[in-house]
Amino acid sequence: MFEVETQIESTNAISPLVPAIEFRDVELAFDDRVILDKISFTIRRGETKIVLGGSGSGKSTIIKLVLGLLRPDAGTILVDGEDITQCDEQELTEIRKKIGMVFQEGALFDSLSVYDNVAYRLAEEGIDEDEIEHEVVRMLRFVDLEDAIDKMPIELSGGMRRRVGIARALVGSPPIVLFDEPTAGLDPPTARTICELAIKLRDLEGVSSIFVTHEMNNLKYLSSEYAIVDSEGRVHFEEEGDKLCLINTKVMMIKQGAIIFDGTDEELQLTGDPYIHRFIKGR
Amino acid sequence: MNPFSRFLVELQDITLLFWRMLRGLRKQPRYFDEMIRQMDSIGVGSLAIVSLTGFFTGCVLILQAYPTLEYYGAQSSAGQSVAITLIRELGPVLCALMVAGRVGSAISAELGSMVVSQQIDAMRALGTSPARKLVTPRVVALVVTLPLLTVAADIFGLIGGGIIARYLYALDANSYITSLRTGITIQDILGGIVKPIVFGFIIGLISCHKGLTTQGGTVGVGRSTTDAVVLSSITVIIADFFLSKVLQGFFSSTLF
Numbered sequence: 347m348f349e350v351e352t353q354i355e356s357t358n359a360i361s362p363l364v365p366a367i368e369f370r371d372v373e374l375a376f377d378d379r380v381i382l383d384k385i386s387f388t389i390r391r392g393e394t395k396i397v398l399g400g401s402g403s404g405k406s407t408i409i410k411l412v413l414g415l416l417r418p419d420a421g422t423i424l425v426d427g428e429d430i431t432q433c434d435e436q437e438l439t440e441i442r443k444k445i446g447m448v449f450q451e452g453a454l455f456d457s458l459s460v461y462d463n464v465a466y467r468l469a470e471e472g473i474d475e476d477e478i479e480h481e482v483v484r485m486l487r488f489v490d491l492e493d494a495i496d497k498m499p500i501e502l503s504g505g506m507r508r509r510v511g512i513a514r515a516l517v518g519s520p521p522i523v524l525f526d527e528p529t530a531g532l533d534p535p536t537a538r539t540i541c542e543l544a545i546k547l548r549d550l551e552g553v554s555s556i557f558v559t560h561e562m563n564n565l566k567y568l569s570s571e572y573a574i575v576d577s578e579g580r581v582h583f584e585e586e587g588d589k590l591c592l593i594n595t596k597v598m599m600i601k602q603g604a605i606i607f608d609g610t611d612e613e614l615q616l617t618g619d620p621y622i623h624r625f626i627k628g629r
Numbered sequence: 630m631n632p633f634s635r636f637l638v639e640l641q642d643i644t645l646l647f648w649r650m651l652r653g654l655r656k657q658p659r660y661f662d663e664m665i666r667q668m669d670s671i672g673v674g675s676l677a678i679v680s681l682t683g684f685f686t687g688c689v690l691i692l693q694a695y696p697t698l699e700y701y702g703a704q705s706s707a708g709q710s711v712a713i714t715l716i717r718e719l720g721p722v723l724c725a726l727m728v729a730g731r732v733g734s735a736i737s738a739e740l741g742s743m744v745v746s747q748q749i750d751a752m753r754a755l756g757t758s759p760a761r762k763l764v765t766p767r768v769v770a771l772v773v774t775l776p777l778l779t780v781a782a783d784i785f786g787l788i789g790g791g792i793i794a795r796y797l798y799a800l801d802a803n804s805y806i807t808s809l810r811t812g813i814t815i816q817d818i819l820g821g822i823v824k825p826i827v828f829g830f831i832i833g834l835i836s837c838h839k840g841l842t843t844q845g846g847t848v849g850v851g852r853s854t855t856d857a858v859v860l861s862s863i864t865v866i867i868a869d870f871f872l873s874k875v876l877q878g879f880f881s882s883t884l885f
Contacts, residue, residue, distance in 0.1 A: 439758075451747065456748070470658065
């Protein structure tokens, strides 16, 4: 369990009616290989979309498109109601300030310490050093890694690198966070910790997110548990039961660049599609 | 894609990178600290190998040239022959080739590793232009330090030539120095400084481009590193020919 001592304030207020992310008939191909084939979906404010799919199905490509790291061949991508497919690099930089990105292996800058990695975005913006230090400590406390502040990335374990990556992504309190297979290759308890951080962001901070994964444990945690804060400020994770059903988490499955499922986890379990059945059962 | 189309695409990418690099110089932040760090790494770090290269090149030049000069009774021109060859051609080219091998490979490997470990994507996601943050400081550092390294290589080459002339061929030191001073013209010196500035651009842009376009994991890093060194070296040698021609025409028509 983590102790939340501070509240992340969203500096980039989005109208609650405007979807955080919207894809409309997005197409992408590299040479003759189709990566995404007329993908359309919406992520509402405060919603988490778990994107499932096998390797090479186009899951991570969706995240790169949201960030503007790739441009679609056709279709429209709206982030906070703004069409990013028409934006130049300068405008994309402004949009990226609303988005935090957690990379698969953390993607920490090897030459910078944990402090400098987490402080990177603020340092680039020329923020006052005292303010940066305060924010970095706050974020490292959020991911329970305050003690690692002076370490270099090479000294960290895989799980710690991911958590530093999460802290770095959360600096500046972005209202949208993208997770690109953040638990891949981690032991189950560490993977669970990463999922808990995502749940905390969703339930306590109202962050909209895309959580790309192919691990069913992640789906189970994110779609069936929620975070609450007790009177002493401690965070607890509880499972949804008969009385409560989480509506802020949806599941989408991609196969060969096309969406083959978009709905709740309960609907996913009931689907008759043999590929989905094999994917979630593992046989 | 056929080789010609691939060449055009590469040329286009390098030109775009050059343009972004120039824009990086104009806009804030300018990363002066990073430029100084790169100058230290590239300039100071390469001084030893460049000096050694220059010294022994000067030695071998006099070793090869002196018997011929002696045959024609022109021993007193020994200093001039070393100076002109070194300052006009061998100094800038050999220095550029050494730096391409040492620094070009390092730049390409570093940026390539950053690509495969998604650090470049992370940088863009955090709102920083990799061209401005990584390419501009490295190219500027190369453009500033390569002429200085070339001057160092030239000086060590002339000293090396002098030592061999004095102790192996018993040429009078004053005769060597006088020959040097009368043999070198301002065109030679200017040409010897203009060339490494262009070579610095070439090595920096090609190495950064190869690093940033790395594909295929760690194998790709090795491939782009090799490509960076090979392409930089070949381009330097080709550019040297055209630069020599242009400088020849420029100096003969304008300055003197």
